[in-house]
Amino acid sequence: MSEGPAAPGFKDHFSASSADYARYRPRYPDELADWLAAAAPSQALALDCGCGAGQLSTLLARRFERVVATDASASQIAHAQPHARVSYRVAPAEHSGLDDSSVDLLSAAQAAHWFDLPRFHAEARRVLRPRGCIALVTYGVASMPGACGELLRELHDRVLGPYWPPERRLVIDGYRDLDFPFDEIAAPPLDVLARWDLDELLGYVRTWSALRQAEAALGSAPYDEFARQLRAAWGDAGVRRDIAWPLRVRAGRLS
Numbered sequence: 001m002s003e004g005p006a007a008p009g010f011k012d013h014f015s016a017s018s019a020d021y022a023r024y025r026p027r028y029p030d031e032l033a034d035w036l037a038a039a040a041p042s043q044a045l046a047l048d049c050g051c052g053a054g055q056l057s058t059l060l061a062r063r064f065e066r067v068v069a070t071d072a073s074a075s076q077i078a079h080a081q082p083h084a085r086v087s088y089r090v091a092p093a094e095h096s097g098l099d100d101s102s103v104d105l106l107s108a109a110q111a112a113h114w115f116d117l118p119r120f121h122a123e124a125r126r127v128l129r130p131r132g133c134i135a136l137v138t139y140g141v142a143s144m145p146g147a148c149g150e151l152l153r154e155l156h157d158r159v160l161g162p163y164w165p166p167e168r169r170l171v172i173d174g175y176r177d178l179d180f181p182f183d184e185i186a187a188p189p190l191d192v193l194a195r196w197d198l199d200e201l202l203g204y205v206r207t208w209s210a211l212r213q214a215e216a217a218l219g220s221a222p223y224d225e226f227a228r229q230l231r232a233a234w235g236d237a238g239v240r241r242d243i244a245w246p247l248r249v250r251a252g253r254l255s
Contacts, residue, residue: 022053022079024203026194026245028109030059032137035188037063039133039251040104047103047127049093049120050111054080056137060107061085070096094119096127103127109137112175113167121181128254134182138171139192139245142204147233148241155205155226163213174248182252192245198237202227 033056037043043064048057051069053076061067061083070091071077077088091097093108093115106124108115124134141156143149170178196204205211205226214222231237 019079020203020207022081024200024207025053025055026139026192026204026243028056028059028137028192029190029247030062031188031190032056032247032249033059033063035249036060036105036107036133036135036251039135039185039253040064041129041131041133042104045098045103046105046107047096047098049096049106049108050114051080051088052076052109052111054083054086054088056107056109057081057086057088058083060105064105068096068098094123096123098127100126101129104129104132106132106134107137108135110139110171112136112138112178113170117179121179124182125254130254132254133185134252134254135187136175136178136180136250137247138175138250139247140172140174142243142245144241144243148201148230151226151230151233152201152205155222156208156210159222159226160208160210160214163210163217165209168210174246175250176248178250180250180252183255184250184252187249187251190247190249192247194243195240196243197240198231198234201241201243202230 044066046060046064046067048060048067048069051057051071054069057067057069058081065085067086068089069080069086070089070093072090072092074090077090080088089097093111106128128134142152144152211223
């Protein structure tokens, strides 16, 4: 694992909560890595851009011989999950430093909306092998049944709505409006699933960039009120409840 200064010129919404991001973000399903590996021309090298704490990088390492995982945030790289087949680097998605035509799969999970897309697309065309696969992965708003789910959606949509960065809309829409100059291939419908206790869900909410923006403007009252109501609706804090996020993959191949 390497660490260095953050790459210049990127919007850093995550370094302040890198440890929580590594601990509380949900894990991608094995089926996603299976499909990505099958879509790639071989399983020699995957490049995971905007890797964050390595949630997708380490999953890909089960299917690929080698994974290079890059992020512009040194703090995210410092908290990334170690894996023998994953090499972490502080680098922007637009400049991986890898050789031309060397990559079987280029992935970006919950990250492409922060990239300089024309430069990122140029980098993808440079590093991908012929018929190499590019996959932009994102998951939408968390849902769960009952009163807890209603409180979670109320916080996301109404309370924090004005504080989400504009790029959030691209995530919720599954990147359908992003420019994507590749030969598109359809990915199967999947969900990100978790079974969390109360503290795990609250920890996840604490990673939301909109919450940090709201607290800078309003103080802790929005989160405190949400946590109070959620605890009352949850009951026994140790009880685990099912949570789901709709997973979307915008995938294609290099012509």
